[in-house]
Amino acid sequence: MVKIGILGVGTVGTSVAKILQENADIIEARAGRSIIAKSGVVKNLSKKRDVSILLSDNPLDVVNDPEIDIVVELMGGVEEPYQLVKQALSNGKAVVTANKALLAYHRYELQELAGDTPLMYEASTAGGIPIIGALRTGLSANHVESMQGIMNGTCNYMLTKMINEGAQYDAILKEAQELGYAEADPTFDVGGFDASHKLLILASIAYGIDAKPEDILIEGIENITQTDVAFAKEFGYEIKLLGIAKKVGEGVELRVHATMIPQESMIAKVDGVMNAVTVIGDRVGETMYYGPGAGGDATASAVISDIVDIVRGNHGPMLGYKKGLESRLKLLPKEEIVTQYYLRLEVADQSGVLAEVTSTLGEFGISIEAMLQKPTADESIAKLLFTTHKCKESQMQEAITALGRLAVVQGEIAMMRIEK
Amino acid sequence: MVKIGILGVGTVGTSVAKILQENADIIEARAGRSIIAKSGVVKNLSKKRDVSILLSDNPLDVVNDPEIDIVVELMGGVEEPYQLVKQALSNGKAVVTANKALLAYHRYELQELAGDTPLMYEASTAGGIPIIGALRTGLSANHVESMQGIMNGTCNYMLTKMINEGAQYDAILKEAQELGYAEADPTFDVGGFDASHKLLILASIAYGIDAKPEDILIEGIENITQTDVAFAKEFGYEIKLLGIAKKVGEGVELRVHATMIPQESMIAKVDGVMNAVTVIGDRVGETMYYGPGAGGDATASAVISDIVDIVRGNHGPMLGYKKGLESRLKLLPKEEIVTQYYLRLEVADQSGVLAEVTSTLGEFGISIEAMLQKPTADESIAKLLFTTHKCKESQMQEAITALGRLAVVQGEIAMMRIEK
Numbered sequence: 001m002v003k004i005g006i007l008g009v010g011t012v013g014t015s016v017a018k019i020l021q022e023n024a025d026i027i028e029a030r031a032g033r034s035i036i037a038k039s040g041v042v043k044n045l046s047k048k049r050d051v052s053i054l055l056s057d058n059p060l061d062v063v064n065d066p067e068i069d070i071v072v073e074l075m076g077g078v079e080e081p082y083q084l085v086k087q088a089l090s091n092g093k094a095v096v097t098a099n100k101a102l103l104a105y106h107r108y109e110l111q112e113l114a115g116d117t118p119l120m121y122e123a124s125t126a127g128g129i130p131i132i133g134a135l136r137t138g139l140s141a142n143h144v145e146s147m148q149g150i151m152n153g154t155c156n157y158m159l160t161k162m163i164n165e166g167a168q169y170d171a172i173l174k175e176a177q178e179l180g181y182a183e184a185d186p187t188f189d190v191g192g193f194d195a196s197h198k199l200l201i202l203a204s205i206a207y208g209i210d211a212k213p214e215d216i217l218i219e220g221i222e223n224i225t226q227t228d229v230a231f232a233k234e235f236g237y238e239i240k241l242l243g244i245a246k247k248v249g250e251g252v253e254l255r256v257h258a259t260m261i262p263q264e265s266m267i268a269k270v271d272g273v274m275n276a277v278t279v280i281g282d283r284v285g286e287t288m289y290y291g292p293g294a295g296g297d298a299t300a301s302a303v304i305s306d307i308v309d310i311v312r313g314n315h316g317p318m319l320g321y322k323k324g325l326e327s328r329l330k331l332l333p334k335e336e337i338v339t340q341y342y343l344r345l346e347v348a349d350q351s352g353v354l355a356e357v358t359s360t361l362g363e364f365g366i367s368i369e370a371m372l373q374k375p376t377a378d379e380s381i382a383k384l385l386f387t388t389h390k391c392k393e394s395q396m397q398e399a400i401t402a403l404g405r406l407a408v409v410q411g412e413i414a415m416m417r418i419e420k
Numbered sequence: 421m422v423k424i425g426i427l428g429v430g431t432v433g434t435s436v437a438k439i440l441q442e443n444a445d446i447i448e449a450r451a452g453r454s455i456i457a458k459s460g461v462v463k464n465l466s467k468k469r470d471v472s473i474l475l476s477d478n479p480l481d482v483v484n485d486p487e488i489d490i491v492v493e494l495m496g497g498v499e500e501p502y503q504l505v506k507q508a509l510s511n512g513k514a515v516v517t518a519n520k521a522l523l524a525y526h527r528y529e530l531q532e533l534a535g536d537t538p539l540m541y542e543a544s545t546a547g548g549i550p551i552i553g554a555l556r557t558g559l560s561a562n563h564v565e566s567m568q569g570i571m572n573g574t575c576n577y578m579l580t581k582m583i584n585e586g587a588q589y590d591a592i593l594k595e596a597q598e599l600g601y602a603e604a605d606p607t608f609d610v611g612g613f614d615a616s617h618k619l620l621i622l623a624s625i626a627y628g629i630d631a632k633p634e635d636i637l638i639e640g641i642e643n644i645t646q647t648d649v650a651f652a653k654e655f656g657y658e659i660k661l662l663g664i665a666k667k668v669g670e671g672v673e674l675r676v677h678a679t680m681i682p683q684e685s686m687i688a689k690v691d692g693v694m695n696a697v698t699v700i701g702d703r704v705g706e707t708m709y710y711g712p713g714a715g716g717d718a719t720a721s722a723v724i725s726d727i728v729d730i731v732r733g734n735h736g737p738m739l740g741y742k743k744g745l746e747s748r749l750k751l752l753p754k755e756e757i758v759t760q761y762y763l764r765l766e767v768a769d770q771s772g773v774l775a776e777v778t779s780t781l782g783e784f785g786i787s788i789e790a791m792l793q794k795p796t797a798d799e800s801i802a803k804l805l806f807t808t809h810k811c812k813e814s815q816m817q818e819a820i821t822a823l824g825r826l827a828v829v830q831g832e833i834a835m836m837r838i839e840k
Binding site for chain 2: 015019023025026027029030031032122128129130133134137138139140141142143266269270281282283284285286287288289290291292295297298300301302303304305308309312313314315316317320321322323324325326
C-alpha cells in the first residue's frame with residue numbers, strides 16, 4: 001500500500017483525497033498497488049473540511065513522516081514549498097507538485113536535487129490536460145519548432161465574452177470575479193503572469209531553456225477594447241492570450257501576450273475557460289491538447305496521474321532528459337523577437353496624417369499590411385487601425401515612441417502582436 | 421547503445437530509421453542512451469530504398485538477432501506479424517508495433533505473452549497523436565465516461581470536402597484516391613473498418629473490454645449525400661465518421677459510424693485529414709487530442725516515443741493495468757445502443773403520407789424531434805428528412821423495415837446517428 005501526504009488541503013487537495021478513495025478500484029488496477037491519502041497539512045485546523053484524512057498544521061508532520069511514500073505539494077507560494085520539497089526529497093520521498101510558481105523559479109535546482117527520486121508536476125500546467133506527459137514522452141522524437149498555449153482560463157473566458165457577446169473589458173472582469181474565475185486583484189491572471197509560469201515549464205521540457213518570469217516578455221489583456229475586437233473580426237482573427245515558444249535559429253522566443261491569430265487555426269476555436277496547447281514538432285507536425293485548465297477535480301486528475309506513474313515506476317528524469325538537451329539554444333532577448341503587429345492610434349482627422357504616420361513607421365523599417373480608418377464621436381479625431389509586416393520588437397518599440405511624439409497622434413497607442 | 425530492428429521498411433519504417441539518425445542528439449538526451457536502427461526486413465530486396473541500415477528478406481534475421489534489443493513491427497497483416505512478435509517476445513526482446521489490425525485481434529493474448537517485457541503501440545491509433553499515452557497515463561485517475569474519435573483521415577478529408585465545398589461522394593473519393601489518401605479499394609477506410617480497429621484498442625485501455633471488429637457496430641460513409649449535408653447544416657450539425665465508446669450503466673457501447681454532431685463541439689471543428697480523440701473522464705471532464713493520423717514521419721514520431729519510453733524503463737503494463745480493470749463492464753449488444761437518429765426517405769407526395777410515416781414510427785415507440793420536407797425533380801416524390809428522439813437501435817432497425825414496406829415509401833431509406 002502506497003501512502004500519500006498532502007501539503008495544502010484546499011480545493012485540489014480535497015479532490016485528490018476524495019478521488020483516491022472514490023476511484024480506488026480503477027486506480028489500483030492501473031497502478032498495480034493500492035494508494036491511500038494518509039494525512040494532510042492545512043493552515044487553519046479549526047476550519048471544517050470535507051475529507052477523512054489526518055490533518056495537521058505542521059508541514060513537517062507529513063514531510064518527515066516515515067510512513068509517507070509520496071508528498072503532494074499544493075500549497076502555492078515559492079520559498080516555503082521549495083524548502084519543504086527539498087526536505088521531502090532528502091527524506092527519499094517522491095514528490096508531486098501542482099505549483100507552477102515553484103517550478104517557474106526552481107525547476108532546475110529541483111531536477112538536480114531530485115536525481116533519481118521522482119518529482120512530477122503534470123498538474124502545474126494546463127490543469128487536467130496531460131500536456132507535460134505529451135511533451136516529455138509522446139513527442140520525444142521531435143525537435144519542438146513552436147508551442148502556443150491558452151493556459152489561463154480567466155483570460156480566455158473574458159476574451160470569449162468580449163468577442164462573442166461584445167462585452168466591455170471592465171464589465172466582463174466584474175462578471176468573472178463574481179463567478180470566481182478571477183481574483184479580487186486579477187493582475188496575476190489578466191496580466192499574463194500565471195501563463196508565463198506555465199510557459200517556462202513547457203519551455204524547459206521542449207528546449208532546456210533556463211529562464212525566469214522576469215526574463216521574458218509578459219503582457220496581459222487589460223488594454224483590449226471593442227475597437228480591437230471589431231478589427232480582428234473584420235480581418236479574420238480571434239484574440240487569445242497566448243504563451244508562445246518558438247525556435248528561431250539557435251534562439252528561443254518566449255513570450256506571453258494578447259495575440260491575434262487566424263480564426264481557422266484550431267487553437268482559435270478554444271472558447272470559454274478551457275485551455276489548449278498546440279505543439280509543432282519537426283517530425284509529427286501540429287498536435288493540440290485541449291481540456292479544463294483549472295478546477296479541483298480536473299487538477300486532481302493530473303496529480304493522481306503522476307502518483308500512478310510513480311507507483312508504476314514510470315517517472316524518468318523530471319524534465320524529460322538528463323543533460324545536453326538542445327544545449328546550443330539560448331533565450332532570445334525580447335528586443336530580437338520578430339512578429340507582425342497590430343496598432344491602434346487616435347489621430348487628428350486632417351489631411352497628411354496618414355502620410356506622416358506611415359513615413360514614421362518607414363523610418364524604422366516597418367511597412368503596413370492592412371489598414372482601417374474609423375471616425376470617432378469627436379469629429380476632429382479618427383481612429384487608425386492597421387497591421388504591419390514582420391519586424392523586430394525593438395523596431396516596433398522605437399516606432400511607437402516616435403509615433404507618440406507626433407503632434408497629430410492623440411492619446412495612447414495600443415499594440416497587439418499577430419501570429420499566423 | 422540500444423539497437424533496433426525494423427520489420428517492414430516502407431514509408432513508416434524508413435522514417436523511423438531516418439529520424440533515429442537525424443534527431444539522434446535530442447533522442448539520446450531524452451532516452452539517456454543512444455539508439456540506432458541496425459537492420460530491417462523487406463519483402464523485395466531488389467527495390468531501391470532510401471535508408472542506410474542492413475536489409476534482409478527474412479524476418480528471423482531481425483527477430484532472432486541477439487544484438488537487437490527492440491523489434492519494431494510495421495508489416496501490416498495479422499497472423500504473420502503475430503507469430504513474429506511472439507517470437508521476439510519469447511527471445512526477450514521489447515516490441516513496438518504500429519499494427520492496429522494485429523492489436524484489434526490479439527491484444528489480450530499479447531499482453532499475456534509479453535508479461536513484463538515491454539510491448540508498446542502508440543503509433544497504432546491516431547498516428548502521431550499521443551492518445552495511447554494520454555489514456556494509459558494522463559487520465560489514469562478517471563473512469564472513462566465516453567470517447568469520440570475521428571480516427572480515419574481519409575473519411576474526414578472526404579466529409580470535410582463534401583460539407584465545405586459541396587462535393588459529391590463519388591467525385592471526392594476519386595480525388596482522395598488520386599491524392600493517395602484512399603486506396604484503389606477504399607472499403608477498409610470508408611467502410612469504417614480501419615477506425616474500428618483503433619476504437620477497440622482505446623476501449624481496451626479505458627474499459628478492459630475484449631471485443632473483436634466483428635462484435636461491434638461498424639458502418640461507413642458511403643451512403644451520405646448532399647441532401648444529408650444540407651440537412652445537417654440547416655440543423656447545426658457537422659457530419660463525422662466517429663469511433664464512439666460510451667459507458668452506459670455496466671455496459672459499454674462500441675460503434676463506428678457517420679455521425680451528426682453539434683457544430684460547436686470541439687471535435688466537429690477538426691477538418692481535413694487530421695485526427696482527434698475526445699475523452700470524457702469522470703473527474704477531468706472533457707479533454708481532446710488532435711494531430712496527424714497518418715504519414716511516415718508523424719507515425720514514426722509515435723513509434724520512436726515508445727522506443728524512448730522503453731529505453732527509459734517507463735513502459736508499464738501493455739494495456740495500462742494488470743488485471744481487474746472495470747471488470748464488471750460488458751460490451752453492450754448492438755441492438756441495445758440508445759441514440760438519436762436522422763432518417764431520409766423518399767415518399768409519394770400525397771396527402772396522408774406524413775401521418776402514415778409518423779404513426780409507423782410511433783408503433784415502435786419512436787418520436788420525431790425535427791423535420792424537413794423537400795420537393796424533388798420528380799413532382800410526384802418528396803424527400804422527408806427528420807431526426808428522432810432517443811430510441812434503441814433494435815427499435816430503429818424494426819421501424820426502418822416497417823417503413824420500407826409502406827407503399828408510399830419509395831426506394832432506399834437512409835439513416836445516420838446523432839450524438840449531442
